[in-house]
Amino acid sequence: MAEKIIAYRFDQVDQTLSQLNKEDCTIIAGGTDVMVLYKSRRGVPPKITKPIVFIDHLNELKQVYKKGKDLHIGACCTYSDLLNDPLIPTPLKNAIKTIAAPAIRNRGTLGGNICNASPAGDTLPLLYVYNAKLVLRSVSGVRIVAISDFIQGVRRVDRKSNEILAEIILPSELEEGAYAVFEKVGNRNADAIAKVGFAGYIRTNGEVIKDIRFAFGAVGPTMVRSVDIEKKLIGKTIPLAGADIAQVLSAFDKIIKPIDDQRSTARYRKTVALNLLRYFLSRKQYQHN
Amino acid sequence: MITFTLNGRKVETDAPPSARLLDVIRDEYLLIGTKEGCGEGECGACSIFVNNLLQNSCLIPIGSIEGAEIVTIEGIMESDQFKILDESYSEAGGVQCGYCIPGMVMASAALLAQNPHPSEAEIREGISGNLCRCTGYNMIVDAINLAAKKGDGLWQKK
Numbered sequence: 001m002a003e004k005i006i007a008y009r010f011d012q013v014d015q016t017l018s019q020l021n022k023e024d025c026t027i028i029a030g031g032t033d034v035m036v037l038y039k040s041r042r043g044v045p046p047k048i049t050k051p052i053v054f055i056d057h058l059n060e061l062k063q064v065y066k067k068g069k070d071l072h073i074g075a076c077c078t079y080s081d082l083l084n085d086p087l088i089p090t091p092l093k094n095a096i097k098t099i100a101a102p103a104i105r106n107r108g109t110l111g112g113n114i115c116n117a118s119p120a121g122d123t124l125p126l127l128y129v130y131n132a133k134l135v136l137r138s139v140s141g142v143r144i145v146a147i148s149d150f151i152q153g154v155r156r157v158d159r160k161s162n163e164i165l166a167e168i169i170l171p172s173e174l175e176e177g178a179y180a181v182f183e184k185v186g187n188r189n190a191d192a193i194a195k196v197g198f199a200g201y202i203r204t205n206g207e208v209i210k211d212i213r214f215a216f217g218a219v220g221p222t223m224v225r226s227v228d229i230e231k232k233l234i235g236k237t238i239p240l241a242g243a244d245i246a247q248v249l250s251a252f253d254k255i256i257k258p259i260d261d262q263r264s265t266a267r268y269r270k271t272v273a274l275n276l277l278r279y280f281l282s283r284k285q286y287q288h289n
Numbered sequence: 290m291i292t293f294t295l296n297g298r299k300v301e302t303d304a305p306p307s308a309r310l311l312d313v314i315r316d317e318y319l320l321i322g323t324k325e326g327c328g329e330g331e332c333g334a335c336s337i338f339v340n341n342l343l344q345n346s347c348l349i350p351i352g353s354i355e356g357a358e359i360v361t362i363e364g365i366m367e368s369d370q371f372k373i374l375d376e377s378y379s380e381a382g383g384v385q386c387g388y389c390i391p392g393m394v395m396a397s398a399a400l401l402a403q404n405p406h407p408s409e410a411e412i413r414e415g416i417s418g419n420l421c422r423c424t425g426y427n428m429i430v431d432a433i434n435l436a437a438k439k440g441d442g443l444w445q446k447k
Contacts, residue, residue, distance in 0.1 A: 101418025
């Protein structure tokens with residue numbers, strides 16, 4: 001007889017947090033990653049060694065609301081919840097539409113995509129260019145961290161064992177003159193894990209670039225973003241000069257270090273990543289969204 | 290003990306909390322219409338409804354569905370909607386080996402309940418999480434199209 005699997009499913013976030021403060025647990029929201037990670041053979045329950053804490057039923061973690069200039073998104077909102085919510089920005093909806101297929105979108109959560117910290121996490125490039133902040137809750141209170149600090153490596157995040165990711169904070173509306181876009185390259189439209197993901201953000205005043213950001217997914221252990229390279233473009237005018245574009249491409253050429261794996265090759269990934277960036281930078285105008 | 294509704298009936302299981310809903314419905318309740326294909330959420334053969342939403346039962350730990358309403362392919366077989374789908378899949382030649390079909394029918398029913406008059410692109414999106422290695426999908430798309438027409442007015446009914 002296998003060892004007994006312990007699981008908790010509390011009615012309140014507070015009870016959940018006190019349990020997490022007592023013991024280290026595996027947190028399951030949608031479970032679409034965890035159940036695959038610990039999969040056993042047919043008929044045998046996944047081997048999850050730590051006690052399980054289910055959180056996907058907690059309404060407190062499924063709220064979407066505006067507070068000042070911020071949009072707070074409950075970590076346990078499923079992708080389908082977000083697609084149906086009028087407050088969610090269109091570029092994020094477009095990114096979500098590229099994730100998996102309807103059945104998984106009815107189950108997988110935004111918080112889960114972040115905490116799973118896959119190098120190919122579909123929502124991550126866009127969350128990076130939005131400068132998303134994460135609200136972590138524990139018995140000791142609330143801690144807010146930038147997503148780029150939270151995600152530290154492949155499946156490695158700065159979550160203490162007594163914390164849960166409760167909310168994701170995005171700007172509620174893009175500033176005047178801002179444009180954001182997400183692109184995903186995969187083997188097929190549905191259920192594909194990205195070979196390359198790209199998110200771009202630009203804010204212009206007339207033709208002058210006021211702010212510009214890029215993030216690449218699936219081309220390194222975490223999302224690749226460089227604030228230093230971005231800064232060099234601020235103050236330039238669009239359309240950008242060929243020399244400026246070439247300079248940015250060559251800077252990213254040095255820091256994008258993809259690998260070969262079953263989904264793609266390093267060479268293909270780098271070529272496509274740089275092509276997506278070139279395409280984004282070569283546009284003559286950016287429609288505010 | 291985990292309590293939930295399975296095809297309209299209240300049931301209780303003492304399966305371990307991480308057990309897959311797929312295994313529980315097949316092994317404990319002997320509802321074997323729901324199939325296992327990939328076991329990783331990529332093929333849709335195990336599609337069921339959880340609180341009326343299409344989901345992959347291979348990815349659902351039983352401990353998370355306390356109080357939920359689960360409906361499997363067996364649970365919709367008496368409905369008028371199923372009869373229309375059944376006829377349409379037969380007429381369009383949408384079934385060959387049949388292994389993907391319970392999942393495909395669940396996805397079709399979920400799509401039509403949400404969108405009774407889908408375009409071809411919407412049909413393809415609706416079944417995008419369901420793999421069929423026989424038909425090449427065209428006959429399945431035809432079947433869903435046919436079901437939308439034949440069952441006009443029926444789909445939005447609960």
